[in-house]
Amino acid sequence: MITAVMKKIFFAGLIFTSFFVRAQEINIIPQPVSVKQTKSNAFIIVNAGTPIVAEGDDFGKSINFLNDYLDRFYSIKLRTSSTTLGNNVIRLSLSNPFTTVQGGYKLTVDANGISISGDNANSVFYGIQTLIQLLPAPGSSIRLPVPYCEITDYPRFSYRGMHLDCCRHFFSVDFIKQYIDWIALHKMNYFHWHLTDDQGWRIEIKKYPKLTQVGAWRNGTIIGSFPGTGNDSIHYGGFYSQEQIKEIVKYAADRFITVIPEIEMPGHASAALASYPFLGCTKGPYEVQQTWGVFDDVFCAGNDSTYKFLQDVLDEVIALFPSKYIHIGGDECPKTRWKTCPVCQRRMRTEKLKDEHALQSYFIQRIEKYVNSKGRSVIGWDEILEGGLAPNATVMSWRGEQGGIDAAKQNHYVIMTPGDWCYFDHSQSEQEDSLTIGGYIPVDKVYSYEPVPASLNADQAKYILGAQGNLWTEYISNPGKVEYMIFPRMSALSEVLWSQKQNRDWGDFEKRLMVQFKRYDLWNTKYSKAYFELKTSVLPGKDYNGVLWKIENKFNKKMFMTFAGSDSVWGYTGPQLIQKTVRARGYFNLDNRTFEVRQDFNFNKATGKKITLANEPSKNFPGDGPFTLVNGVWNERGITRTSQLLGFLGSDCDATIDLGTMQYISNVTVHTMKDLSSWIWPPKYVEVFVSGDGKNFTSVKSSDDFKITNGKNGVIHVNFLLTNTRYVRVLAKNTGNIPSGYPGAGYESWLFADEIEIN
Numbered sequence: 001m002i003t004a005v006m007k008k009i010f011f012a013g014l015i016f017t018s019f020f021v022r023a024q025e026i027n028i029i030p031q032p033v034s035v036k037q038t039k040s041n042a043f044i045i046v047n048a049g050t051p052i053v054a055e056g057d058d059f060g061k062s063i064n065f066l067n068d069y070l071d072r073f074y075s076i077k078l079r080t081s082s083t084t085l086g087n088n089v090i091r092l093s094l095s096n097p098f099t100t101v102q103g104g105y106k107l108t109v110d111a112n113g114i115s116i117s118g119d120n121a122n123s124v125f126y127g128i129q130t131l132i133q134l135l136p137a138p139g140s141s142i143r144l145p146v147p148y149c150e151i152t153d154y155p156r157f158s159y160r161g162m163h164l165d166c167c168r169h170f171f172s173v174d175f176i177k178q179y180i181d182w183i184a185l186h187k188m189n190y191f192h193w194h195l196t197d198d199q200g201w202r203i204e205i206k207k208y209p210k211l212t213q214v215g216a217w218r219n220g221t222i223i224g225s226f227p228g229t230g231n232d233s234i235h236y237g238g239f240y241s242q243e244q245i246k247e248i249v250k251y252a253a254d255r256f257i258t259v260i261p262e263i264e265m266p267g268h269a270s271a272a273l274a275s276y277p278f279l280g281c282t283k284g285p286y287e288v289q290q291t292w293g294v295f296d297d298v299f300c301a302g303n304d305s306t307y308k309f310l311q312d313v314l315d316e317v318i319a320l321f322p323s324k325y326i327h328i329g330g331d332e333c334p335k336t337r338w339k340t341c342p343v344c345q346r347r348m349r350t351e352k353l354k355d356e357h358a359l360q361s362y363f364i365q366r367i368e369k370y371v372n373s374k375g376r377s378v379i380g381w382d383e384i385l386e387g388g389l390a391p392n393a394t395v396m397s398w399r400g401e402q403g404g405i406d407a408a409k410q411n412h413y414v415i416m417t418p419g420d421w422c423y424f425d426h427s428q429s430e431q432e433d434s435l436t437i438g439g440y441i442p443v444d445k446v447y448s449y450e451p452v453p454a455s456l457n458a459d460q461a462k463y464i465l466g467a468q469g470n471l472w473t474e475y476i477s478n479p480g481k482v483e484y485m486i487f488p489r490m491s492a493l494s495e496v497l498w499s500q501k502q503n504r505d506w507g508d509f510e511k512r513l514m515v516q517f518k519r520y521d522l523w524n525t526k527y528s529k530a531y532f533e534l535k536t537s538v539l540p541g542k543d544y545n546g547v548l549w550k551i552e553n554k555f556n557k558k559m560f561m562t563f564a565g566s567d568s569v570w571g572y573t574g575p576q577l578i579q580k581t582v583r584a585r586g587y588f589n590l591d592n593r594t595f596e597v598r599q600d601f602n603f604n605k606a607t608g609k610k611i612t613l614a615n616e617p618s619k620n621f622p623g624d625g626p627f628t629l630v631n632g633v634w635n636e637r638g639i640t641r642t643s644q645l646l647g648f649l650g651s652d653c654d655a656t657i658d659l660g661t662m663q664y665i666s667n668v669t670v671h672t673m674k675d676l677s678s679w680i681w682p683p684k685y686v687e688v689f690v691s692g693d694g695k696n697f698t699s700v701k702s703s704d705d706f707k708i709t710n711g712k713n714g715v716i717h718v719n720f721l722l723t724n725t726r727y728v729r730v731l732a733k734n735t736g737n738i739p740s741g742y743p744g745a746g747y748e749s750w751l752f753a754d755e756i757e758i759n
C-alpha cells in the first residue's frame, strides 16, 4: 500500500525522471502535415497529477473527450485547472489561423508540458486526437509517456465522411455513438446516416406514426447470399425515436461531427409505401421488403399528396438535424410504375417532361426547392444527374467516379464514394469466409484512392469536397461485423482525406498501421486481420506430377505446414508438392498470434495436367493463366477478383487437356458462376470431345444442365459412356449477347470458369 506521502514522493520522482524515459515511436494516422520527434525523451502524464489547463472557455468538448478516453482505456482521470501549475500540464489554447483550411492545430510536447493550440475549438479537438495517438497502446494506469515532438497539422479535404446503413440491419443508439467515436478518432467530420429504405423506416415521424409502427418492421429476412436459400421468418426491425435522434446529433456535435440524415426518394420506398399505400402508383398493398435489391414500387411522382407527405417528413427531419445537408437519395429508381401510372403520365404532360427520367428530375428539383426554402441543401446519389441536375444539389458519386466528374464540370459540389474504393461492404480478403456482398477492396486499395479525378482541372477540382466510406448492411447484422468491415479500411481512408497528397506513402502507412492494430485491440474492436494474411499461389508441378502450393507472409516469418488429418508439422522451405485431395494448412506466428491459411485441393484426372486454351481470357480476369482450370482449387468463395478464375467476355472457354496417358473417363464437370446482375451468365452448354492423338477429336456429349452449388457458384456436369482417351477438349459455350429484360441487355455476357474436372 502506498501512503499519501509516499505517493507524493513517488510521483515527484516520476516527474523528475521523465527526462530519462525513452519515448515510444510516433505513429499517427492520418499522417499530419509535419511531425518532428525533437528528442528521445518523453513527457509523463500522471494520473490525477497532470491538470488540463484551458486558456478560454471553448475547450469543454476536447477536455471531455480526452478524459473519457483516458478513463476508459487507461483508468486515468485528469482534472482541469484555470492556472498553470509548473510544467506538468496539458495546455489548450487558441492561436491565429495559420492556414486557410479549417482544422489547423499545433501540438508541442517538451519539458514545458503538452501544448495544443488551434485556430478554433474544433481544431484543438483534432489536436486532442493526435495526443491520443501519441499515447502508448496499451499503457499503464499510473503514468503515460508522451514523446517530445512538434506537430503542425491541418486537413486536405473539408468533407471526411463515414456512412452507415441502419435499414437493412438496425443498430442500437449505443452502437451509433460508438461509431461516431471512431469517426472522431480518425479526424473525420461527417456521419451519413441511412435511415429509410425498402427493408425498414428507422426515424420516428410524429405526423405519420405508421412509418415506424408498420414501416420499421419486416416479417423475415432472406437467408444467405441474394437471392437466398430461404427466409428466416423472424419479425425484425427497430427505429430511433426523435429523442434518441436528438441525443445522437448532440453526441456527434460534441465531437465536431455533423450527422447527415438520408431520407430515400423516389426509390427504395417500400417501407413508406407499406405504411401509407396512397404514396404509391398502384396504391398497394405493399410490404416492408424481406430481400435485397431494387424494387419497382416507388413514390408516385404524379400525385401532389406524395410531395405533401415528403415535405411534412422533411419538416420534422430538418427540425431534428442542424446539418446544412439533407441527403434525399435519388438512386436506383425504376420507372416501371410511372410508365403505366395515369397520374404520373398526366404530371409529365402538364410539366412538359419528355420522359420518366425527366419526371425523376422534376421530382428531385421540386424537393430540392422545398429543402432550399428551409435554408438547407440537398445531397443525392449520382443518379440525380439523369434528366438534369437540381440547381444547388451536391452529388455523391457512387457508380464510379464519372458522376462526380460530370457534376464538378457543371460546377456542382461532389462527395466521392466510388464503389471500387469506398464500399466497405465488399470483401477485404481473398480468403473471406464470412458472407459479404462480394467484390474485393483490400486496405491498400482504399489507401491508393485519390478523390480528385485526374481529368478535372484545378478550378473543377475545387468542387470535390472530399470522400466517404459507405457501409451497406445487407450482410452485416451485428456490431462485430461492422467493426470487421470498417477496420482497418476506415483508417486508410482517413489518411486519404486528411493527409496532404505528398505525405501519403503506403510503406510508411503500413508501419503505422501495425501500431493502429494495437489501438484497435485497446478499443476491443473486432477488426479484420486480412492484412496479416498469407498470400498463396498454386503453380504447375514438375512433369505434370501434381501441383505446387506456394505460401508467403509479408513479415519474413518462418512458416509451417500441416495436412488435415495428420499430426505432422514441418517447416516451409519452398512450394509444397500436392498430389492428392487434401486440406493443407500453412501458418506463421507473430506477436504471440498465429495467422494461418487453409486450402482445399480437389484432385481428379485433370489436376496438374497440361492444358491449352483456344481463346485468351479477358485481361481483367486472367487468373493464373490456363493452369487455373486444372490447379485443384475451386473458387468456392464466389469472389470475382481472384486469381482462381478466368473470365471470358463474349468468347468461349475452349480448353484442351492432355491426361498424359490413355485413360478411361466418363464425366467432365465445369465449375462456373451465375450472377446476372453483374452480367455473368453460365455457359450456354458444355461439350466434351476426346482424342487419342490430340489432332482428331470426336464429340462425346454435351449438357446445358447448370446447377447452383453455393451462392453464385455452380457447375455443369457432362456424363457419358466410359471412354478411353488421352486428350479431352472441353468447350464451355458463351451464352452470347445478353437477352432483353436482363441487366446489360444487348451487351456481350461474361463467362467465368474456375476448374475443369475429369473423372
Ligand SMILES: [Zn+2]
Pocket (backbone or CB within 6 Å): 280, 281, 299, 300, 301, 302, 303, 337, 338, 341, 342, 343, 344
Ligand atoms: Zn404514379
